[in-house]
Amino acid sequence: MMRFAIVSTSLLAFISLTAVAAEEVEITHAWTRATAPGQQVGAAYMTLQSKTDMALERVESAVAGSVEIHSMTMKDGVMQMRMLETLPLKANQPEKLAPGGFHLMLFDLKKPLKVGESVDYTLHFKDSAGKTSTQHLISPIKRTAD
Numbered sequence: 001m002m003r004f005a006i007v008s009t010s011l012l013a014f015i016s017l018t019a020v021a022a023e024e025v026e027i028t029h030a031w032t033r034a035t036a037p038g039q040q041v042g043a044a045y046m047t048l049q050s051k052t053d054m055a056l057e058r059v060e061s062a063v064a065g066s067v068e069i070h071s072m073t074m075k076d077g078v079m080q081m082r083m084l085e086t087l088p089l090k091a092n093q094p095e096k097l098a099p100g101g102f103h104l105m106l107f108d109l110k111k112p113l114k115v116g117e118s119v120d121y122t123l124h125f126k127d128s129a130g131k132t133s134t135q136h137l138i139s140p141i142k143r144t145a146d
């Protein structure tokens with residue numbers, strides 16, 4: 001009986017560890033736009049899909065002084081960019097960050113972003129219960145989405 005109890009406890013521990021390690025938001029089509037020499041601002045794109053209602057709250061990268069979540073809309077024939085406090089992700093509904101729409105804006109770049117290299121990001125999420133989580137992303141630097 002004692003042995004059975006020990007086995008089932010470690011099995012439970014294993015299951016909960018696996019659950020924590022599983023990534024709750026699937027990140028695909030990630031890329032960061034290459035910059036010209038002297039350019040201080042960059043942009044990054046990706047598709048985010050969460051299994052549950054979630055919000056992207058904050059993004060960090062060592063290559064940028066700050067990273068903002070932006071939307072881009074056409075108003076009276078003029079492209080307008082707006083900073084978002086959070087980017088809501090509906091369960092199982094892909095949210096595309098792509099040129100002309102949502103994007104991450106990188107300010108105060110520490111170095112030029114060169115094609116063939118990559119940028120590391122830390123994405124901070126919060127679910128509808130208020131639980132926060134982070135995910136790391138390695139995004140290749142490209143000239144276009146290809």
Ligand SMILES: [Cu+2]
Pocket residue numbers: 070071081103104105
């Ligand atoms: Cu922007």
